Amino acid sequence: MTLWDTLGDGYTRRALTEAVLVGLLCGAVGVHVVLRRLSFLTVALTHATFPGVVLAELLGAPLVLGSAVFGLAVVAVVALVAGARGGSGGALPTAEPGGRGGRDVSSVTGVVLSGGFALGVALMSAQEGFSKDLAAFLVGSILTVGVPDLLVTAVTAAVVLGLLAALRKELLLGAFDPTALAAGGYPARRLDLVVLVALELTVVTTVPAVGTIMAIALVVGPAATARLWCARTGPMTALAMALGAFAGVVGLAVSAQWDVAAGGAIVLVVSAFFTGSLLLAPWLRGSARPALAAGQRG
Amino acid sequence: MSPSSATGADALVLADATVAYGRVAALERVSGRVPAGRTVALIGPNGAGKSTLIKAILGLVPVVSGAITVLGQAPAKARREVGYVPQADTLDADFPVSVAQVVLMGRYRRIGWVRRPGAEDRAVAAAALDTVGLAHRAKERFGTLSGGQRQRVLLARAIAASPRLLLLDEPFNGVDAVSQDALLAALAKLTAGGTAVVISTHDLALAHLACDDVCLLNRHQFAFGPPAATLTPELLRATYGGAAVELGAHGVLVARP
């Protein structure tokens, strides 16, 4: 049974709508994540909001509220202990230093990520139904989103996209040359925090619906893919949003066709787009200015 | 140098200023005056506090005693009319931004929050880019330019804001001769228009050539005055701690930073 066949069903339509909304939102935010090297922080945010979700469920509160509170706490802790910039992200070895000693961004992020998640697991294991909820948290259940979830996503998307659009030139300058931003008299740290808060809002609203893994993939994947094709942030943002939405739709189709987990399918589609672009983009753009390729350090 | 007659014409006044990060004094008791249209070179070895002084003039590092007055105001208030040109290699060369966009960044403060750049902004940016001789590279990605060309673009960015005081942090480091000439030509145009310029540099010959005054620094000030009076072997030796090299009758030409 293909996706097309089930379009009449409410749950399919809702899943599609959610996938498109989430794809647009995450794609736009993802551009900032990629340019400011905040990918590790995104992973930490998705994991550390888990205890919030568990607590919310225990208390009968809306899941989004629980994850929002913990999400803000994560942002605050990392910003306080390590500073409001991503640094080198603690990814692969680079010569760019971040902070010092046990307080550098990647270590603090690692601590927050594992501590937060462990807290959630501990809380969860203390009650029944451990396994089932955990799976839902990690991989989401986009096929069971309800209208309230859609509304939350839509409102968040409107707010975040509006904010990013309004501040786009200041945020661009801040990502490119933070000293010039400060020298120009802008409140640089507060602008950095705007990005972190936008990311946090995106994560907390999408994780309960689509799970942590998919949230990360949709935030980072389309934007990183767009980066391989575009040399300007404007087109990059547009392409990232389009890819995000498209990956959601294709993933759902794949999931319906081959009876695999929807979340997993969507993530695999994102990875496929990225890997394909890694291989094709330099070749297809090679005839144009070769220096436009992503990895060259001038 | 005779003190300028009217303080109102001074773009920058340093009055016995001491600048510190936390408890550590980075630079002590610096004094001097930069009138409009004049150029001052900050000279000293690495770690002497040149960058720190520039950041203090921008209001980014606190002044713990004495005073720094920029265009007649406190540093933080004067930022709109102060231009800053950092070293180009501190920036990410992969960033997806064009040369024209970088220059346009200099106009953001004037454009204001939320609003988009308009035709006038683009025209000013284009003119600034032309001043540094790179109008033909406007649409290319910033990272595709050479180091010296990137430095020129950053100068254009500062010029686009029509500053009355311009601060450059080691702009000639690793810059090729063509770009160096272009930078100097652009700076000359600016000073002719009344902008005061402060350049930190190691290049003594350049200071001799292009600057009206020199400030010798190494955690505190050793001299402030015209190049002929300040770029003397004794003073340079004192500033650099004995590492200067003498060449020729006109005094030193090279100092080991």
Add this chain to the structure above:
Amino acid sequence: MSASLGTLLTVPFERPYLTRALIELLLLGGVAGIVGVFVLLRRLAFLADALTHTVFPGVVIGFLVSGQHGIFPGALVIGCLTATLFTGLAATRRVAEDATLAILLTGFFAVGVVLVSRRSSYTSDLTAFLFGRVLTVSDGDIVTTAVVTGAVVVLLAALRKELLLVAFDPQAAQAAGYRVIALDLALNLSIALVVVAAVRAVGTVLVIALIVVPAAAARLLSDRLLVVTVLAAVFGMASGWIGLLVSYQVSVDHGIRLATGATVVLVLVAGYLLALAATAARARSRRTAPDALAGSATRPALAGEATGPAAPSAPEAPARAAPRGPVR
């Protein structure tokens, strides 16, 4: 709790399954702490985290192929493959490294999820893979862990000065003739091996805590590499012991089931917070001392750490003390 501290510490020895769990946790805590120091020096926390996620499909495939016994080999194969892949990617520097890691991490994990979802008993298997079941480790598992642990420690000890050089100044290492890629590969493989060894005990998700947290806490407390390494190992082991104890006592005394792995991580994080508080207190007491030369924000860089070029208190004061000139 009614028992005294002395009795508490020996509780794990009362039952064989607890003793085995303890030995496993001690071994893992020790080696993870040591590896964590190198992860810290090279700021590889995200890489280590990514490896824990990419190992997951290996675990699943191994399990699908030959049940419980397939987990370790499956994880081992994929772990080494992805460690090599990441090392290669780092060398080419094609895309923003951290974005690539995030995408690979989610992609691999999704493969695991998709494979798992095709079975009916989806969710409980997932939990076991993700969180481990340290209370069910067998003697065979302990032997495997001991072998892997021993190998990693020997490798890191043998290469420690080269790894330190690469961490501090990769270009100098390259210039001196070292093959930086090979050293990177050695380190990444060590991380992968630790992750794989820990899969049965604490699962893929919590391994990252064992690696990152002890080293980060130890670094807060000392600037000397040897001390940091020893502290990290001790801290890792102690947290394993205490975590096991706490989760056991809580279940015995109060009937609450606390996942052991999660409890160990919470103990680790608590330790980190204590270290953070201790450092803050020390900094504050130094700040009130009337010593104008000691910057309160200064921490001497550990040999092996890169220091920020913009760090205001960077120790780059001119080596030659500038003589006070006659003209001010």
